[in-house]
């Protein structure tokens with residue numbers, strides 16, 4: 001366990017082993033205007049690489065241009081590649097360690113570079129040139145296909161041969177903490193002959209993880225599968241807010257459009273592959289059918305990470321009895337993918353399409369084998385057929401800890417609340433005022449237990465506001 | 469007719485009445501490195517607004533930030549809105565007019581601001597944050613639907629109710645003059661049970677026009693139909709290069725992906741709505757069915773422009789007999805749309821999705837009523853059933869003039885070559901080495917005839933290179 005001179009709680013998402021990258025606005029006390037920073041999270045602080053580099057640190061990053069942290073966005077750093085990422089990580093772990101005095105003993109540098117997380121406004125970590133959303137969980141694709149075409153035809157003929165994906169909307173990607181408006185749109189009411197225009201009645205979340213692209217490729221120069229992971233800078237949580245009724249009417253034959261382009265939300269901290277390395281996990285083999293050679297991975301190289309995922313819903317403060325209580329409505333894991341991020345990169349570029357630093361590749365909804373691990377309300381309520389009870393453990397605020405009401409496995413050391421829970425409401429789809437929070441973490445056993453230190457993703461959180 | 473001190477040929481696409489906007493790289497004789505410029509086309513010159521503004525002109529543009537032309541991209545200028553666009557147009561028309569000495573009489577300023585078109589490298593006019601492609605020509609949708617589902621079910625149930633569109637890939641948008649590589653991809657050979665990976669055998673062009681977005685909107689704040697045209701900075705030609713075999717296998721259920729993300733090409737000059745104003749044309753009424761109120765346009769407001777469109781193919785120099793001869797394979801017109809660009813803007817933002825300056829909204833393939841006005845090879849060859857003869861008029865180079873072999877209406881004053889033509893080859897889909905050129909123009913009758921002065925779009929041209 002690495003020790004820092006900065007206080008890090010034992011259950012923090014952001015120990016010195018993590019150091020996820022982000023961007024934020026910081027209004028320094030006494031300064032006339034806020035300034036833009038990029039850097040890493042450590043406990044309850046944001047550590048400004050911008051300030052540290054301006055003070056002469058973080059100078060020697062192989063492949064990175066001078067002043068790479070001075071732009072308020074991480075795109076250039078992401079484009080610099082693994083040697084620069086690794087060098088920055090090592091230098092930051094040293095600078096922030098308990099035994100190193102360069103920052104610890106300089107009151108001025110600490111003030112310039114250590115910003116309390118509660119005082120900053122997190123931004124998108126990078127300008128997102130393009131956002132692609134895949135459909136890579138077999139359980140999710142099977143559930144959705146079964147609902148609409150029956151279990152016998154659940155998967156389309158192409159699904160087991162290629163990672164199906166579509167181009168999403170980049171402009172409407174927002175970081176955690178931004179609230180979103182229920183969309184209006186064109187819908188076909190059940191049994192109606194003609195569509196109407198009005199508020200969506202089927203607003204949903206989608207629990208996803210996205211890869212943030214590093215160097216990328218030139219147009220016409222595919223990234224081979226063997227090199228694909230080198231182009232992943234790290235991972236974030238992603239909530240692909242969706243309006244099912246709009247999507248259902250519009251999506252034939254060119255795919256989702258207004259049903260999904262009104263908001264896509266990501267967690268602001270990009271967790272690097274180096275931080276996730278202790279939690280590497282294999283994906284199941286793909287042998288029925290065997291995939292084509294450009295996508296074929298040896299079983300041992302079918303890489304994912306053992307990232308526990310959960311989604312909480314906090315209804316609008318309506319009942320004085322349950323202020324701020326959160327219901328965990330699903331628990332899943334990043335191992336619940338059929339296609340690896342490396343395969344998504346290789347397939348995406350196979351025809352020559354270019355990826356750029358900061359691009360996002362969403363996994364698609366990550367659903368597991370059990371009903372409690374389904375990654376969206378469409379599946380959890382079986383397209384609205386079954387109401388979902390929002391059940392919270394008393395005293396558990398959103399994201400404070402496991403609420404124990406989901407059907408999936410809880411984090412180690414926490415128990416399901418069982419009948420001691422509180423019912424906050426019932427849902428088919430989301431109601432105005434609902435706050436949706438995605439969480440993700442690796443490890444997280446009690447530190448005394450000697451397990452690997454918890455590596456967290458923080459939160460991806462947004463409230464659904466009424467139609468504007 | 470406006471007269472400039474810069475020479476403009478009578479049949480030029482770029483008279484003083486046009487002044488389309490673009491961006492380019494210019495290596496000034498004697499300079500150590502090339503520099504980036506934005507500005508307008510005039511005859512055979514690029515007029516640098518960057519240089520003129522640096523010399524003290526173009527200072528007073530309402531709503532535009534200082535130095536708006538100093539970034540090498542037009543995004544900020546596009547975002548400034550119509551008052552700034554109109555002021556810049558008026559000031560440039562004055563500065564470049566025959567009677568005005570400020571530029572005409574300064575050898576130094578002429579050298580800094582007037583760059584021969586043959587000596588610059590055209591770039592994308594703006595950074596494209598997002599690119600959306602619609603499907604707005606009824607003839608195109610009907611042809612494609614008839615091929616795959618039969619004439620009775622040609623249009624999907626939603627088609628007459630909303631402008632169907634999908635999110636395209638922004639990273640692979642290239643300007644005219646960049647050559648593209650035939651993509652490899654996953655395809656299902658006819659009759660096969662499993663897909664293979666290999667070169668696409670069905671590479672196609674798509675004749676489109678795209679709206680370039682001006683100010684745009686904030687997330688959650690739709691643009692009402694009545695304000696939509698204010699958000700269109702201008703129009704460009706767009707070739708949505710497509711691989712039909714890849715598209716066919718991948719596109720269910722989320723839409724086109726690798727079939728279309730390997731290259732999208734645009735003409736480098738954005739023709740403004742002010743320049744197109746004399747050629748305004750009405751679209752046919754939409755009354756069967758009537759569309760929903762948020763998309764409903766009074767017949768008199770169903771705006772398009774009378775832009776003649778053509779596509780030329782020049783095969784690789786294979787025959788010494790026909791060097792550089794071009795076959796015009798289709799002629800269409802921007803009036804062949806069912807959905808207006810204003811409706812596309814209103815629908816795109818109806819759920820809150822935000823548009824940003826420089827975004828592209830492609831019309832979709834623009835096909836007319838006759839076989840000779842179909843906008844892609846898929847339609848021209850009826851999915852490969854009918855071979856297309858590439859027939860050129862002797863002596864007509866690509867884009868030099870009308871080659872007269874298309875079945876649509878030629879430009880006034882030119883005649884079809886009839887049997888005097890030369891057959892350059894036959895095609896179902898494109899062959900390696902084929903150069904595809906889109907052209908567009910308004911007016912273009914002989915100047916002596918007293919018609920409105922020709923307003924041209926220039927070319928959107930690229931060669932299909934073999935698989936890399």
Ligand SMILES: [Ca+2]
Nearest residue numbers: 133206240364
């Ligand atoms: Ca999704």
Ligand SMILES: [Ca+2]
Nearest residue numbers: 601674708832
């Ligand atoms: Ca298209």
Ligand SMILES: [Mg+2]
Nearest residue numbers: 240260263264
């Ligand atoms: Mg989304």
Ligand SMILES: [Mg+2]
Nearest residue numbers: 708728731732
């Ligand atoms: Mg394209």
Ligand code: NI
Nearest residue numbers: 533536539544
């Ligand atoms: Ni600027």
